[in-house]
Amino acid sequence: MRIHQKLLILLPLVITTPMANLCSAQELAGASTGRFQQAADRTFKAFDREEEQTWQRPFFFMQMADTQYGFFSGNKGFEQEVDLVHRAVEHINRLRPRFVIVCGDLTNATPEHPRYREQVAQYHRDFSQVDAEIPLVCVCGNHDVGNRPTAQSIARYKENFGDDYFSFWVGGVCNIVLNSSVLKDLEGAPEVLAAQQTWLQQQLQEANAAKAKHILMFQHHPLFLAEEDEPDQYFNIPLQRRTPLLAQLKQADVRAVFAGHYHRNAYGTAGSMEMITTGPVGRPLGKDPSGFRIVTVLETGIEHRYWGMDDVPEKIELETTSDAR
Numbered sequence: 007m008r009i010h011q012k013l014l015i016l017l018p019l020v021i022t023t024p025m026a027n028l029c030s031a032q033e034l035a036g037a038s039t040g041r042f043q044q045a046a047d048r049t050f051k052a053f054d055r056e057e058e059q060t061w062q063r064p065f066f067f068m069q070m071a072d073t074q075y076g077f078f079s080g081n082k083g084f085e086q087e088v089d090l091v092h093r094a095v096e097h098i099n100r101l102r103p104r105f106v107i108v109c110g111d112l113t114n115a116t117p118e119h120p121r122y123r124e125q126v127a128q129y130h131r132d133f134s135q136v137d138a139e140i141p142l143v144c145v146c147g148n149h150d151v152g153n154r155p156t157a158q159s160i161a162r163y164k165e166n167f168g169d170d171y172f173s174f175w176v177g178g179v180c181n182i183v184l185n186s187s188v189l190k191d192l193e194g195a196p197e198v199l200a201a202q203q204t205w206l207q208q209q210l211q212e213a214n215a216a217k218a219k220h221i222l223m224f225q226h227h228p229l230f231l232a233e234e235d236e237p238d239q240y241f242n243i244p245l246q247r248r249t250p251l252l253a254q255l256k257q258a259d260v261r262a263v264f265a266g267h268y269h270r271n272a273y274g275t276a277g278s279m280e281m282i283t284t285g286p287v288g289r290p291l292g293k294d295p296s297g298f299r300i301v302t303v304l305e306t307g308i309e310h311r312y313w314g315m316d317d318v319p320e321k322i323e324l325e326t327t328s329d330a331r
Contacts, residue, residue, distance in 0.1 A: 041142060042130060045168030045183070048205065052105075052141035053174045061178030061219045061305060064324045065104040069310075070094065070298040071226070071266020072286035074149060075125040076114035084114075084128060087288045090296050090315060091132045094287050097318045099137050103300075104176055106140060108133075109266040109284065110147025110186075110226025117152065117162040126166050146170045147226035147267060148187050155187045156194040171202050173209050179220045179303055180213035182206065186225035186265070189243050189251070210258035219305060220261040228265040228283045234276040241268050252276050262308060264301075270294045271312050285312060 044051045073091055075084040098106050113125035136142050144167040151170065152159045160170050170185040184206065188199040213221050230242045234252055238244045243251070255263070255276075262280040270292030272283035285294040295314035300322065302309040313319070 041134065041136075041138070042144065042166065043168045044141065045144065045172045048169060048172045050141070050143060050172055050174035053176055055175050058175040058177060059216055059218075063177070064302065064304050065177055066300055066302045066322055066324065067176075068098060068101070068103045068106040068298055068300055069109060069224070069264050069282075069284055070106065070287050071109040071284050072111045072147070072269055072288050073108060073129065074111045074114045074286065074288040075128055076121060077289045081115055081119065081121045081125075084125060088128065088132060090287055091129075092135075093315050094298060095132065095135050097298075097315075098140060099135075100320075101300075101318075101322050102137070102140060103322075104141075105143055106136065107143040107145065107183075107224055107264075108287075109145045109224055109264060111149040111266065111288075112144060112147070112167065114149055116149055117159045130166075143174075143183070143224075144168065145183055145224055145226055146185055146187065148190065150226075151185070151187050152194070153187070154191045154194040155185070155198070157198065160185070160195060160198060170198075171205065175218075177303070178218065179222060180209070180216070180218040182209055182213075182221065182223045184223065184225040186227035186243065189225075189247050190227050192247075207254065210254070210260075214258060220303065220308065221258060222308075223255065223260055223263045225263065225265055227267050228272065229263055229281055230274055230276075231268065231272040231281075231283060232274040234274065234281075252279075255279060264299075268292075280308075282310060287315075 073087060075087045078086040112129050113122060115122040115125050133142055146163050151163050163170060171183055173180065173182045185202060188195050188202065192199045228242055229248050229252060230236050256279060260279050262282055264282050264284065266284055268283045269286045269290055271285045271294050274281045284299045285297055287296055287298060290296055297312055297314040299310055299312045
């Protein structure tokens with residue numbers, strides 16, 4: 007029997023949202039944090055590992071990055087980010103993905119900045135509007151833990167968003183979330199990087215032993231933008247740590263790595279592994295508009311496309327048919 011699977015996309019629905027009201031002081035103080043502590047004990051509580059280790063059927067998820075509250079205004083306000091996030095949340099609730107993951111730089115202010123707490127509270131308030139049945143996964147970026155993260159800055163992040171690295175299974179697919187900021191600059195927290203590396207190897211071995219249908223990885227920094235051996239620069243991981251990590255991921259047959267940080271889209275491959283860099287929900291730095299990526303997971307692989315906020319489809323339908331051969 008041969009299985010034919012295809013993704014049906016109904017186009018387009020353009021949503022226009024009036025400028026959202028900002029939090030009052032009371033609302034900031036009372037911002038919901040419950041759903042932002044799902045990443046704990048190096049796993050994600052919304053998904054039961056035993057139930058999710060077996061392939062079931064095709065599904066899709068939404069990958070976002072760089073909401074970065076405050077970037078448009080240099081931390082003087084975040085009205086534009088709020089408007090864009092509200093539009094993104096409307097799309098999430100309408101499309102109903104298996105989960106949504108935000109790949110870092112949740113805020114523009116870093117943990118020591120006086121505006122950090124306010125931006126975190128607004129993020130909590132806005133993303134609390136995501137339907138409770140749709141798991142929201144948060145990933146740390148350099149603005150969330152600092153360009154040179156320390157144990158203290160990581161602890162502050164964990165207070166607000168849960169673990170900085172963890173794994174979870176969905177429908178037979180192993181998903182691994184890394185703290186890429188310690189890969190980018192390890193000087194402030196070498197012990198965190200060492201622990202993460204040991205943990206990662208264990209996760210890859212367990213995924214292979216459990217015969218994961220696919221292994222996907224999520225982080226903030228791209229390992230590389232276009233070529234796996236490209237020179238070091240601000241937007242990628244240094245070759246000194248990139249090269250051995252790529253070898254490790256190839257050996258484990260990781261299907262794809264998803265990232266943000268670049269504030270525009272980029273794509274490359276390392277062997278059969280895809281390096282997928284996704285543009286921002288917040289402020290763009292290139293030609294790609296604010297938006298997000300929709301990723302379809304099939305038994306045989308993945309399909310993905312970036313959508314600008316004005317061009318998001320009205321509906322995603324996964325159709326599976328079979329015929330005997």
